[in-house]
Amino acid sequence: MLRPRKDRAARRAGIALMFAAVVVCSMQPRVVSAQAFHPTGLREPTPEEKAWWEKNAIKITGPTRLAAPPAAYKNTRYLPKVGSQIQGSCAAWAVSYYYKTYQEAREHGWVNPNPAVNPERVMSPAYIYSLNCGGVDNGSSMQGNAKSIVEFGNATWKDATEATLPCYKWPTEDMFRNAIPYRGLSVAEIDLSTVSGLAALKEHLASGDPAVTQVAGTFTNFDGYPNDPRGVSNTVYFAHAGSNRDARGHALMIIGYDDNKRYFDGATTKSGALLLVNSWGTNWGVVEPSVGTRGFMWISYEYFRTYRVAGIDPIHAVMMTDRIGHQPKMYGVVAADHVYRAELKLQILGGDKGVPGVTNDPDWAVNAFPSIGMVPIRGDQRVVVDLTDGLTSAPDTHSFWLSAFDARVDFPFRTSDTGTITYFAIERVGKPRVECQDVPLQTAEMEYRYLNIGVLQPDRTVTFESFTGVNSNSAWGDYDNDGDLDVAVCSLNTIKLYRNDNGVFRDARLSIPSLQSGRAAWGDFNDDGRLDLALCGIKADRTYITQVYRNRGGGELVETGIALPGVAMG
CATH class of the missing domain: 2.40.128 (Lipocalin)
Structure with a gap:
């Protein structure tokens, strides 16, 4: 039975206030320390993100071409202007601002896009961070951000900046819709601890596409690079030194490499380093001559072969494949009201098998809700998702369903609660939106509930060719x-x-x-x-x-x- 809205709203506000107090007290110093270090914000993927990544990411173990790549290569022509994060959003900056912008700029021929000049040509890290930070400034993962770009796309800087869309805000319906043309197609990863993995990365970079990676902890000599000489030689960062202020690490984008970049590690002279761009502005790092500003750094090959994340896991490079020329043709629109956003698992299903067939074995299924964060979601905050891929399976005979699962997530102060699906609609480009009439629908804890729109009215309009002459x-x-x-x-x-x-x-x-x-x-x-x-x-x-x-x-x-x-x- 639905609770009175006034009681639910008051309860939601109280829980959100308690949660915010816990987060602010326990998490904020991990993002920006009292010593005014640069912001970081990388975290490990959630179990849900790990499961998605394991299922979908292509594992590249070595080069695929017979010819060796050149000894040095840089991808700077389509690199956006070096920027500076103001939240714990390094992974969103690496994956969205740098990587996704680079891919779109390469596709459209935008040379070194600048958000101050052409904000519509630069992808918004704030948009991606808001989907992945859980409603608080406590970081995001590289894998989760890439997953969001594949599923939901990426809004542009014109739609959202870190000032206009801070982490605790939810994107607008227009932002979700505007992000869809900039969806990714697929994801991949390379283990950089192996010789063959490093060779595969260099081959990938030489193909004209960057990659995203991380450092295994943010030590004081990393923050002070290149002025802190510890663990640095000839501008090559090769070892940690000083205190580790954030063991979770920091995400950057790899734009190039040089096999002949030499450095002295205190014992021997070695060669080989990757060139990376950071999100700490142009007052940090070294100058990259082809760009003309600071903001860059060199890290030795040996660093990636030897260092481990949390002392256990090897460092990986994360890649995406661009979805070239994507033009969405069908959308799903959903909205829900819940005290805990992370507990809602919403999918739009398509198929012609009827109940229960379509719900148990749909022809296709699309994630319809970014469910991260033990924070409230309001029933008027609509999410727009791309259903264009479903058009390839005879949509005129398909019934469209919304599957709603209300999970239980263990969390301090949590009490049993359910939510309400407040809106569900299907929309084809150029056609009226078809809205489900069976809302609101209350969810049930640890159970699936379904809404059905039915078979859409087929498009019965046809344009016949114009003919000339009177004899017809x-x-x-x-x-x-x-x-x-x-x-x-x-x-x-x-x-x-x-x-x-x-x-x-x-x-x-x-x-x-x-x-x-x-x-x-x-x-x-x-x-x-x-x-x-x-x-x-x-x-x-x-x-x-x-x-x-x-x-x-x-x-x-x-x-x-x-x-x-x-x-x-x-």
């Missing part, structure tokens, strides 16, 4: 035996056949020669149960012809070669 006719007949009447249209110089698929007319694109003053008629001349097509008219050489096309089934018409007297307008 049409002939109707069910030539593909699907129960719908198809139509052959003839005019002065054109003959077209349109197939009727459940009220949707599509050009059959048959190889039928153009005839002047053409006429068409359907009939089963060979008595095989399939309608054949007879055409007459005038050819380009002014001769009169009559042709019979036999229906072979499967939508195929072939000329029979039967000799008949040529006529026109017959």
Whole structure:
């Protein structure tokens, strides 16, 4: 039974206040210390993020080409202007601001985009961070941020900055919608602790695409690079020194490498380093000549081969594949009210199997809600997701469902609670939005609940080709035996056949020669149960012809070669 809204709102506010107090007291010093170090914010992936990554990320273990990459390579042409994070959002800056911006700039030919000049050409780290930080400034993971870009896309700097969309705010419906054209296609990773992994990374960089990685802890000599000489030689960072102020590490983007970059590690002279860009502005790091500003650093190959995250896990490089030229054609829109955002697991399902088939085994399923954070979500905060991929599986016969699972997450001060699905709609580009009429729907703890929109009304509009001339006719007949009447249209110089698929007319694109003053008629001349097509008219050489096309089934018409007297307008 639904609680009175006033009681639920007061309870939500109280829980949020207690949670905020815990987070501020226990977490804030880990992001920016009292000594005014630079902000960091990298965290380990959540169990849900790890499971998604394990299922979807391609594991690259070595190079795939026979030819070796060049000894040195840099990707700076499409790199955005060096920026400076103000939250614990280093992973969002590395994955979104630097990496996703670079890929979009490369796709569209935007050279060194600058958010101050062309904010619509720069991806917003604030948008991605707000989806992954859990509503508080306590960091995000590289893998989670990449997952969000694949699933939800990336809004631009024009839509959201860290000033206009701080971590505790939720993106607007327009932000979600505007992010969808900038979705990623897939993800991959490389283990940098192996020789073959490093070779694979260099091959990847030399292909023109950067990658994202991390350092295994943020020691004071890293924060003071390159002015702190400990663990640094010839601007190459090769070892930790000083105190480790954030053991979770820090995310950066790799833009290049140099096999011949030499440094002295205190014992021997070595060579080989990766070039990275950081999110600490242009008053930190070294100058990259091709860019003309500071903000960069070199880290030795040996560092990535030897250091471990938390002393256990090897350092990985994270990559994404760009979804080139993506144009969304169908959206899902959902909204929910819940005290704990992390407990809502919402999916939009598509299929033609009915209940319970579509809910147990859908033809496709799309994550419809970024469920991270033990913070409230309001029922008027709508999320827009891309359903375009579902159009490839006959959407005119599909029923659309919203699956809502209300999980239980162990957390201090948590009490049993459920939420409410307040909105669910499907929208095709250029068509009216179809809204579910069965909302609100209360969720049930540790149970699935479903909402159904049903089968969308097929698009029954068709644009027939414009014909010229006064001599024209049409002939109707069910030539593909699907129960719908198809139509052959003839005019002065054109003959077209349109197939009727459940009220949707599509050009059959048959190889039928153009005839002047053409006429068409359907009939089963060979008595095989399939309608054949007879055409007459005038050819380009002014001769009169009559042709019979036999229906072979499967939508195929072939000329029979039967000799008949040529006529026109017959």
